[in-house]
Amino acid sequence: MEEIIQLNGDGSLSVPDTPVIPYISGDGTGPDIWNATRIVLDEAVKTAYGNNKKISFKKILAGEEAYEKTGEWLPKETLEQIQKYKVAIKGPLTTPVGHGMRSLNVAIRQDLDLFACIRPAKYIMGVPSPCNEPEKIDMIIFRENTEDLYLGIEWEAGTKEAKDAVSFVNTKTAKPLDESTTGIGIKPISEKNTKRLIRKAIQFAVDHHRKNVTIMHKGNIMKFTEGAFLKWGYEVGENEFTDAIITEQNLWDRFDGKIPEGKIVLKDRIADNMFQQVLLRPSEYDVIAAPNLNGDYISDLLAAMVGGLGLAPGANIGDSCAVFEATHGTAPKYAGLDKVNPGSVILSGAMMLDHLGWHEASDVIHAALQKAILNKKVTYDLARQIPGAIELKCSEFARELCASMV
Numbered sequence: 001m002e003e004i005i006q007l008n009g010d011g012s013l014s015v016p017d018t019p020v021i022p023y024i025s026g027d028g029t030g031p032d033i034w035n036a037t038r039i040v041l042d043e044a045v046k047t048a049y050g051n052n053k054k055i056s057f058k059k060i061l062a063g064e065e066a067y068e069k070t071g072e073w074l075p076k077e078t079l080e081q082i083q084k085y086k087v088a089i090k091g092p093l094t095t096p097v098g099h100g101m102r103s104l105n106v107a108i109r110q111d112l113d114l115f116a117c118i119r120p121a122k123y124i125m126g127v128p129s130p131c132n133e134p135e136k137i138d139m140i141i142f143r144e145n146t147e148d149l150y151l152g153i154e155w156e157a158g159t160k161e162a163k164d165a166v167s168f169v170n171t172k173t174a175k176p177l178d179e180s181t182t183g184i185g186i187k188p189i190s191e192k193n194t195k196r197l198i199r200k201a202i203q204f205a206v207d208h209h210r211k212n213v214t215i216m217h218k219g220n221i222m223k224f225t226e227g228a229f230l231k232w233g234y235e236v237g238e239n240e241f242t243d244a245i246i247t248e249q250n251l252w253d254r255f256d257g258k259i260p261e262g263k264i265v266l267k268d269r270i271a272d273n274m275f276q277q278v279l280l281r282p283s284e285y286d287v288i289a290a291p292n293l294n295g296d297y298i299s300d301l302l303a304a305m306v307g308g309l310g311l312a313p314g315a316n317i318g319d320s321c322a323v324f325e326a327t328h329g330t331a332p333k334y335a336g337l338d339k340v341n342p343g344s345v346i347l348s349g350a351m352m353l354d355h356l357g358w359h360e361a362s363d364v365i366h367a368a369l370q371k372a373i374l375n376k377k378v379t380y381d382l383a384r385q386i387p388g389a390i391e392l393k394c395s396e397f398a399r400e401l402c403a404s405m406v
């Protein structure tokens with residue numbers, strides 16, 4: 001009989017020993033990366049638990065393969081399967097250009113209400129980095145996933161919708177917009193969606209004994225969207241985590257900057273400043289909570305600081321299910337060449353194992369990855385930056401990780 005992960009009333013998971021986990025192998029380089037990831041996940045679980053635990057992977061369709069087989073890019077059944085099994089993992093998917101089609105990745109996140117995009121950026125020893133002290137980088141981004149400019153409410157200049165929107169705006173502003181040449185995008189940010197994201201970020205900081213949570217925003221300019229994100233964020237911290245957090249303001253007003261034992265500092269930084277802060281003072285930043293667009297930018301910057309997109313994992317998590325995926329796309333020029341770095345989906349898989357509570361298996365993966373990199377046995381993206389490296393194919397890299405697991 002199928003073993004299905006169950007969601008408990010308090011939001012935690014009951015995970016059987018052989019849970020069914022659906023996967024989407026993805027487009028472009030996706031199949032190469034997924035095949036490599038799958039053998040690494042299987043081997044890590046076996047190394048950690050012997051024959052006592054095993055993931056039963058189940059293929060589900062999305063992207064080009066889904067379109068060829070079903071005529072749909074994202075079949076309804078795929079979303080239903082993720083809802084049923086609660087946890088899924090995916091390779092990257094192409095966004096077909098034109099026809100106003102939504103990105104499939106954005107569609108999956110929105111349709112399943114996976115409101116928190118969680119992206120860790122932690123330095124792995126031996127990875128080439130453009131930073132002087134990359135070992136100080138250990139941050140995790142909580143990016144709002146369901147609203148902001150990415151919601152996709154926008155109208156092209158000259159269309160009826162854009163003209164209607166402009167004429168409405170022109171009734172409210174002293175400086176009218178040009179009706180026929182102005183495109184319009186809408187940036188909704190709501191109290192409910194902000195608060196659940198920041199609640200998750202602070203709860204993560206509490207559960208993992210992190211030092212601080214920084215709200216990244218541009219509220220000085222966009223007062224009722226990004227400014228509101230900031231205000232609602234502090235409300236969550238101050239009203240719901242009273243014992244756990246201290247605001248930076250209070251820290252200086254009442255404690256002369258000395259953090260009271262066990263407290264997590266809740267602070268905020270304006271988005272443009274945030275970029276220089278993480279580059280120049282990385283050890284001062286830990287958990288970062290951001291609206292969608294800021295979160296997108298800062299996570300790619302942090303990924304580059306710790307070695308690039310080939311090692312940047314991610315998870316999209318909602319109240320009822322979670323989908324783990326790489327930060328990078330399909331890298332189409334490398335499709336079918338068995339060349340790219342599967343590290344990003346492998347690390348996303350390690351995040352998935354942590355989500356299941358299978359931390360020992362996740363630790364096995366991190367240790368194997370560290371060993372391969374210190375031994376300079378890496379894929380092309382790292383090999384071209386590490387003098388004396390041995391370049392491995394995508395599948396060879398996976399086998400190298402498996403061989404070193406203990």
Ligand code: NAP
Nearest residue numbers: 091092093094095105309310327328329330331340341381
């Ligand atoms: P991309 O696929 O992320 O590739 C950009 C570059 O990043 C690659 O040319 C490569 O750099 C590097 N890279 C990406 N994946 C890598 C890996 N596994 N190992 C090593 N290097 C890697 O971005 P794109 O070319 O802009 O997008 C291609 C398609 O992916 C588009 O259809 C886009 O919509 C889609 N996309 C999907 C997702 C997702 O599924 N979540 C996310 C982003 C984009 P070098 O050329 O320097 O080697």
